[in-house]
Amino acid sequence: MKKHLLISFLTACLLMNCTKKKDDNKDSVTLLALLALSSSSCTTSFGAGVPDWIKNSFTCVTVSVSGSNYVFKTTSVPTYKSVYWGSTSSLYESSLYTNSSGKNSANPNLIKSQNITLTVPMNNTSTSAPASSFGAIGVSTNGIVIYNDQAAPGDSLSTEYYTFDTSQGHPTNTGAYHYHVEPPKLTNNDSNLVGIALDGYLIFGKKHDDTANGTSGFSLGGANSTTQCNLSGKTTSVPTSWTQAANYNSTKTSSTAYHYHVNNGSEVNGIILSGKYIGTAGTSQ
Incomplete structure (x- = not known):
């Protein structure tokens, strides 16, 4: 305040x-x-009925309960340094992400505060695998929105990848800062919670607990690509290494704990969410 x-x-x-x-x-x-x-500060607040696993996992969001949905609101503004703050900002840094296959170069856009609302179902049981769309299809634990593996029309993610800042994010032409791939601020080949998808299913790092990766069959931009957990016996069991697993499981009914993992690929192929959801999605605006 x-x-x-x-x-x-x-x-x-x-x-x-x-x-x-x-x-x-x-x-x-x-x-x-x-x-x-x-501008490096952010607002975090939770309404009545929001469970502890959300309160103890998410920052820089406002979350409320509306009927059978959680409503996440975010400005999607990072609290860390980025080339996309512009050279006059105290949060500016000139560095970009260093990758193994080429040299990054900033796009012409700057970060601007957004007004994004994601309405996600509390207890989804759907596995209908609908296609995801452009724009925000999830929100990370630090309030930054998540996009799928598709770039803006006329471009490709393999091209856009070379515009990512040191935190593996970048803004659109309207200033909407977002992630496509494994963000090092949140996860690095581990089982950390990354965020929540628009269908209400959670997203974790590449590993399920500390032992195995949970994704396969991924192809960049493929119509049938998936980052859904497919480990035998684990698809509806979130990683026990997550400190809020017990709180989360206590709120769930049968078959409502499907989840995603960051795809087991390096750099541009370390996709957070792919071209398909697991189940029926909520709304994003």
Whole structure:
């Protein structure tokens, strides 16, 4: 709350030109620097009925319960440094992701705060495997939205991959920052919780617990590609290494714990969510 009040006060001062005239440039730079620093903060809140496994796993989101759905709201603004903050921001860094097959180069876009709402079913039992679409089809545990393995029309993810920042994210032409592939801020060949998909099923790192990868049959952009867990006996059992597994399981009924893993591929093939969901999806706007 204090951060929001500070932002409001500083913004008002800038608009009203409430600094001294002669030394205005120095004062204004100071105020702008403080405002830039405040952009690294985010809002996290949970409404009545939101379970502990969400409260203890997600930040930078506002979550509420609406009927039989969870409603996640996010600005999808990272709290870490990125080339996509622009060189005048205190959160700017010039580096990009270093990959093994080529040199990254930033796209011309900058990060802008969004107003994204994802409505996901609480207890989905569907395995109808509908196709996913462009835009936000999931949200990660740090509030950054997740896109599938498709790039913007006229492009390919294998091309877009070379525009990712050091955290494996980048913004669209409207400033919507997002992930396509394994984000090192959240997971690195492990079983960490990455986020939740639009069908309400959870997404974990490449491993189920600490032993095995749970995906196969993936082809980049393939109509039948999947990042659904397919380990025998594990498809409806989330990794026990997740600290909230017991809380999560206590809220679930039979066959409602299907889940995804980051695809067991390196770099551009480390897809978070592919061209298909597991089950019937909620809505994103």
